[in-house]
């Protein structure tokens with residue numbers, strides 16, 4: 125995976141996506157379609173975005189029994205997206221089934237979508253891990269353990285915060301993909317995110333890809349902000 129900046133298209137409907145993308149001219153992007161947009165618009169939104177040449181992370185965070193996940197992934201593979209995800213909390217067998225489903229569903233001649241596992245959401249705190257999930261371990265160790273299980277289950281990488289990237293790359297594999305949301309430009313509100321980082325810090329910490337939503341989609345000039353964040357992420361100072 126090259127090191128993309130993935131824009132989270134967290135919009136309620138297609139018309140808003142089109143309005144947003146209209147300022148990007150002919151630039152091809154790496155975009156993320158999540159639950160909000162996909163549940164409203166369905167698979168045709170994927171076809172639209174692919175037609176425009178964009179790469180797609182379909183973020184539906186599957187978390188169910190292995191058989192259900194396998195069959196759902198079989199269907200999702202037919203959409204020919206670049207990246208999909210599951211919750212690592214679903215366990216080893218579920219993650220193995222996700223890969224089986226993707227492999228059996230991949231269209232002949234196409235590449236299987238990469239599959240990554242959410243370790244702990246970037247909105248999760250140490251206190252939540254202890255008090256709500258009843259896991260009596262350091263959050264970083266939980267992320268690492270879930271990452272190891274995902275690796276052993278044949279997944280291609282994880283979703284984690286930028287702060288856990290080094291740990292994962294050092295203790296699991298430097299090739300294991302680390303996609304990091306929770307990205308904020310200095311001065312932006314964190315909103316519901318907790319384990320946040322600037323694009324520059326994410327780069328420094330070695331993230332494979334950053335996911336940026338509201339900092340770009342909510343900006344007065346989204347295209348200019350995208351170009352600025354991209355420069356920060358790529359370490360271009362001029």
Ligand SMILES: O=C(O)c1cc(=O)[nH]c(=O)n1[C@@H]1O[C@H](COP(=O)(O)O)[C@@H](O)[C@H]1O
Nearest residue numbers: 132158183245246283305306335336337338
């Ligand atoms: O899987 C994800 O993409 C994801 C995992 C995670 O731990 N945290 C997280 O924020 N995300 C997604 O990344 C995006 C972040 O959006 P902003 O907070 O607006 O930048 C949202 O679409 C989330 O659904």
